[in-house]
Amino acid sequence: MRGVKFLGSFEREFPNERRPEFVFVGRSNVGKSSLINLITGQKVAKVSKEPGRTRRINYFLFKGVYLVDVPGYGFAKVSKEERNRWKEMMENYFYLRKDRISCVFLLIDAKVGPTPLDEKMIEFLRYLGLNFVILLTKVDKVKRRELGETLKRLKGFRVILTSAREGKGKGEILKEMKLWEDSLP
Ligand SMILES: Nc1nc2c(ncn2[C@@H]2O[C@H](COP(=O)(O)OP(=O)(O)O)[C@@H](O)[C@H]2O)c(=O)[nH]1
Numbered sequence: 368m369r370g371v372k373f374l375g376s377f378e379r380e381f382p383n384e385r386r387p388e389f390v391f392v393g394r395s396n397v398g399k400s401s402l403i404n405l406i407t408g409q410k411v412a413k414v415s416k417e418p419g420r421t422r423r424i425n426y427f428l429f430k431g432v433y434l435v436d437v438p439g440y441g442f443a444k445v446s447k448e449e450r451n452r453w454k455e456m457m458e459n460y461f462y463l464r465k466d467r468i469s470c471v472f473l474l475i476d477a478k479v480g481p482t483p484l485d486e487k488m489i490e491f492l493r494y495l496g497l498n499f500v501i502l503l504t505k506v507d508k509v510k511r512r513e514l515g516e517t518l519k520r521l522k523g524f525r526v527i528l529t530s531a532r533e534g535k536g537k538g539e540i541l542k543e544m545k546l547w548e549d550s551l552p
């Protein structure tokens with residue numbers, strides 16, 4: 368299949384057809400939508416300067432697999448109700464889909480590095496027994512030294528360097544997807 372297709376925004380129920388699922392998670396504004404656009408080569412996911420715009424779970428069909436763009440976390444200007452809604456929606460999503468998820472791409476801003484919320488997410492993914500890879504985003508913005516510091520803090524993790532702006536990391540992400548896809552039952 369060629370191209371990418373937007374399948375819709377979901378909250379509690381998700382596409383039925385069984386396909387390997389790749390999820391993009393991370394802080395709001397970290398660059399999830401931009402990376403999905405880079406990987407698919409089309410502007411399918413909405414990119415926004417303002418954080419906290421994605422409220423639902425967006426599914427894309429690409430090369431026979433699902434790419435899933437989920438709402439980001441850690442956006443300060445969010446009410447407690449909204450945070451609870453996020454938590455409930457995400458927990459429901461992960462519990463329902465964990466057996467379908469091939470790999471989680473956890474995006475971390477190369478300049479900011481891992482935050483306490485990212486650490487919590489890592490803990491949650493481990494608890495669920497999910498495979499995950501860290502995608503460092505916006506590496507075009509960081510100096511060598513800053514990048515080195517972030518990488519030091521992520522020692523022991525599988526990390527891919529990316530920049531949607533410079534088109535960096537696409538090949539490696541696709542390779543990673545192929546790896547997990549082939550290892551499926
Ligand atoms: N410099 C730079 N900016 C980026 C990059 N990727 C995304 N951005 C910017 O970061 C902001 C948030 O991007 P978006 O993809 O919407 O993030 P999301 O909220 O995680 O989906 C937008 O203003 C993008 O233009 C990148 O690789 N480099």
Ligand SMILES: [Mg+2]
Nearest residue numbers: 399400413421
């Ligand atoms: Mg987004």
